[in-house]
Amino acid sequence: MIDLRIKGLRFDYPDGRRALDGVDLEVERGARMALIGRNGSGKTTLLLHVVGLLDGHGEIEVCGIPMSSASVHDIRKKAGYLFSHVEYQFIMPDLLGDVMLGCSPVSSSPEEKRIKAKEWLERFGLERYHDRSPLDLSSGEMKRAALAGIMAGDAELLLLDEPLGNLDREGAEHLLSVLTGLGRTMLFSTHRRYLVEKAATHVAVMARGRIDDVVPVKKALRSPAVLELIY
Amino acid sequence: MLILLRPAAVLLLAVLVAAAPSAVLLGASLVPMIIVQLRGRESLRALGARNLPILLFSLVFTALTVVPGEGPLSSKGGEAAMTVLKIAGVYNVVFTGGRWTGRRRFAGVVGHIPIERLRVYLVLLQAVTERLLRNSTQIVRQISLRLSTSGAGRLAVARYYFQNMASKELASMRHLQAAAILRLHGVPGSSAEKPRPRGEELAAFFYALALWAFYLYGIIA
Ligand SMILES: Nc1ncnc2c1ncn2[C@@H]1O[C@H](COP(=O)(O)OP(=O)(O)OP(=O)(O)O)[C@@H](O)[C@H]1O
Numbered sequence: 001m002i003d004l005r006i007k008g009l010r011f012d013y014p015d016g017r018r019a020l021d022g023v024d025l026e027v028e029r030g031a032r033m034a035l036i037g038r039n040g041s042g043k044t045t046l047l048l049h050v051v052g053l054l055d056g057h058g059e060i061e062v063c064g065i066p067m068s069s070a071s072v073h074d075i076r077k078k079a080g081y082l083f084s085h086v087e088y089q090f091i092m093p094d095l096l097g098d099v100m101l102g103c104s105p106v107s108s109s110p111e112e113k114r115i116k117a118k119e120w121l122e123r124f125g126l127e128r129y130h131d132r133s134p135l136d137l138s139s140g141e142m143k144r145a146a147l148a149g150i151m152a153g154d155a156e157l158l159l160l161d162e163p164l165g166n167l168d169r170e171g172a173e174h175l176l177s178v179l180t181g182l183g184r185t186m187l188f189s190t191h192r193r194y195l196v197e198k199a200a201t202h203v204a205v206m207a208r209g210r211i212d213d214v215v216p217v218k219k220a221l222r223s224p225a226v227l228e229l230i231y
Numbered sequence: 232m233l234i235l236l237r238p239a240a241v242l243l244l245a246v247l248v249a250a251a252p253s254a255v256l257l258g259a260s261l262v263p264m265i266i267v268q269l270r271g272r273e274s275l276r277a278l279g280a281r282n283l284p285i286l287l288f289s290l291v292f293t294a295l296t297v298v299p300g301e302g303p304l305s306s307k308g309g310e311a312a313m314t315v316l317k318i319a320g321v322y323n324v325v326f327t328g329g330r331w332t333g334r335r336r337f338a339g340v341v342g343h344i345p346i347e348r349l350r351v352y353l354v355l356l357q358a359v360t361e362r363l364l365r366n367s368t369q370i371v372r373q374i375s376l377r378l379s380t381s382g383a384g385r386l387a388v389a390r391y392y393f394q395n396m397a398s399k400e401l402a403s404m405r406h407l408q409a410a411a412i413l414r415l416h417g418v419p420g421s422s423a424e425k426p427r428p429r430g431e432e433l434a435a436f437f438y439a440l441a442l443w444a445f446y447l448y449g450i451i452a
């Protein structure tokens with residue numbers, strides 16, 4: 001089963017700059033694919049396409065649903081997105097409320113949502129912060145809080161833009177243990193060797209708006225071309 | 232309904248401060264929030280820093296209304312002073328009252344609004360405002376690190392501040408909009424559990440009601 005399939009995706013920003021130049025990619029269910037490449041190679045642009053925030057030419061299929069303006073809402077329920085500027089992810093004034101906002105199914109009662117949200121916060125080690133503003137958290141806590149919100153929505157495919165950001169070693173380890181324990185399909189952009197080694201099953205190498213190569217992580221970590229791109 | 236008691240008390244007091252015809256009533260309306268403020272741990276310095284911009288704003292604002300006026304300046308001066316006090320008073324009641332009310336309760340109050348669009352609007356408004364305030368502090372910090380903040384330097388600071396603020400705000404709104412598109416499948420509700428009534432909010436609420444009654448029946452002029 002393929003959770004994400006992209007064929008011939010092209011995209012130009014309004015100023016005419018070509019950001020994606022024929023991307024082909026397949027991510028199998030359960031795979032955790034690291035998307036690596038130089039700054040400006042198009043990683044963020046590609047991830048934004050998968051949730052329909054950008055609209056280029058080409059085919060995208062998420063969990064078996066082909067992307068179209070009619071299906072984009074269903075796709076957004078299946079795909080969770082972690083912004084690299086994670087502080088913009090939060091909408092509600094308090095953390096518990098924010099995680100509840102992401103809870104699915106939408107129809108469940110506030111009481112059910114509250115229980116579910118509390119469970120996720122606990123799983124991410126944030127049970128003490130229910131009342132706090134998400135914006136008051138440290139950067140590591142913020143990443144985990146945003147992920148809790150995504151997971152509460154039962155996302156099947158996780159798209160993570162630079163999930164490690166500027167986390168310290170302990171924060172990175174904590175986040176990784178949570179991430180790998182989730183058992184979800186993931187596509188994450190990163191420049192960090194640590195993340196590739198510990199979390200990825202596959203590595204996709206991006207350059208100038210194309211995906212040059214997709215390889216299993218063991219092989220990738222022996223390739224000089226890959227090691228040049230991560231540190 | 233109990234969840235509305237605190238915000239209702241704050242609202243009643245804020246409107247009363249704005250409407251108060253005399254310094255006595257103005258002072259009386261401020262009492263509950265002064266008590267809340269005293270119980271909190273905000274330092275005098277922080278209180279001053281937070282009030283400085285609003286005092287400057289209200290001074291400039293009221294000065295504009297006084298200058299072109301005809302007639303003796305002395306009578307106008309009294310009115311102008313009241314206006315300054317009122318603007319600062321309302322700001323402080325809302326700010327301190329907002330803290331006293333708390334984030335969860337704010338969300339709770341919004342969650343009670345039966346109109347879905349209004350609820351979404353208020354939640355997003357809150358999110359934008361909170362970021363605006365945070366960006367503002369950060370920008371002031373950055374600018375004051377880079378520019379000398381004395382004399383003519385201040386004008387430059389003001390100019391850069393507004394430019395910077397506007398562009399930050401646009402970027403912030405774009406990101407927030409993207410997040411809202413991705414995350415708002417449902418309708419934002421409240422995370423607040425049923426609150427237990429506490430003496431203080433009952434006291435503040437009835438104090439505010441009593442002041443309103445005094446005001447309306449002309450017992451306190
Ligand atoms: N809003 C925009 N308008 C115009 N051009 C843009 C915009 N956003 C990105 N670009 C350009 O598109 C290209 C791809 O950018 P993208 O953000 O996808 O890169 P990236 O691989 O995520 O880089 P990084 O590793 O720095 O995050 C870059 O050349 C960038 O300058």
Ligand SMILES: [Mg+2]
Pocket residue numbers: 043044045084161189
């Ligand atoms: Mg990027």
